Amino acid sequence: MSSSRSLARLRNGLIVAATGLGGIWLLIYAGAYDVGADAPHSGPVFRLLDIIRQRSIAVRSADVVPPSDLDDPKRLARGAALYGEMCSGCHLAPGMEASEISQGLYPRAPDFRKGTSLSPQQAFWVIKHGIKMTGMAAWGVTHGDELIWDMVAFVGKLPSLSSADYRAAISNAPQEHEHAMHATGQGEPGGGRQ
Ligand code: HEC
Incomplete structure (x- = not known):
């Protein structure tokens, strides 16, 4: 029964x-x-994706160990060059108007003049691996870990820079950045994940 x-x-x-x-x-x-980038996610979908993103980044970056020299001026100079060349179009920079891509992206790229709530380890993980379906690329496919730490270091400094400081950082920066997996021997696509 x-x-x-x-x-x-x-x-x-x-x-x-x-x-x-x-x-x-x-x-x-x-x-x-509606998958259109000009129609925001519904509340429940937004909250679900936000939790997935936060937990994924927190868990995957837990074992990343930052270098002790994030304040090193050479690192910051290299980071400035990379940032000016590859990141400012979406994440903006002191003295810059909002770009067309920064206004049309969904989700929006955080404006790093206001800083980031991510720890250096988490920022490293995001820059290296990117975030699916957001426009944030995996820069680790073409850049070694040391260059990614250079960018983490510079992103950390950005909120304290005036537009004159930023212009100086960009123009003093080394001109050519090595696409340097080969130089560092790290960051092979599909290789070890840190
Ligand atoms: C084509 C536009 C675009 C470019 C270029 C770009 N990003 Fe992003 N980035 C994004 C978007 C969009 C997000 C937000 C993703 C999300 O909300 O899940 C993001 C997120 C991030 C985050 C996480 C920040 C946070 O507070 O959550 C970091 C760190 C970051 N990007 C660094 C960089 C760096 C460094 C570069 C240059 C090498 C770069 N990005 C280039 C679009 C871009």
């Missing part, structure tokens, strides 16, 4: 689950979700 009742409950549960999944599939197939 009781086993046939629990079988009936199991069957009802399966029917409810299948109906729910079928309903979700119908909504997906009908194109109900």
Whole structure:
């Protein structure tokens, strides 16, 4: 008696689950979700993606060990060059107007003039691996770990720079950045994850 009742409950549960999944599939197939970058996520989707991003970054960056010389002027100079060349278009910089891409991105790229809430380890992980479906690329595919730490160091300094400081940092910066996996021997695509 009781086993046939629990079988009936199991069957009802399966029917409810299948109906729910079928309903979700119908909504997906009908194109109900707007993937356009000019239509914000609904509240629940936004909160879910935000938790996924935060937990993924926190867990994956937990074992990253930052170098002790993030304040080294040579590191900051290299970081300035890389930032001016590859990052400021989306993340902006002191003295810069909002760019067209920075206004059209969704999610928006954080404006680093206001700093970041990420720790250096977390920033390193994000710069190296990127974030899926956001426009934030995996710079570790083409840059070794040392260059990524240079960028982490410079991003940390950015909020304290005036536009004159920033211009000076960019113009004093080394002109050519080595695309330096080969120079450092690190960061092979698909290689070890730090
Ligand atoms: C094409 C635009 C674009 C470029 C270029 C770009 N980023 Fe990003 N970046 C983004 C977006 C968008 C996000 C936010 C992703 C999100 O909200 O999940 C982001 C997030 C980040 C974060 C996480 C910040 C936080 O507070 O959560 C860091 C660190 C970062 N980028 C560093 C860089 C660096 C360093 C460069 C240059 C090497 C760079 N980005 C180039 C678009 C860009």
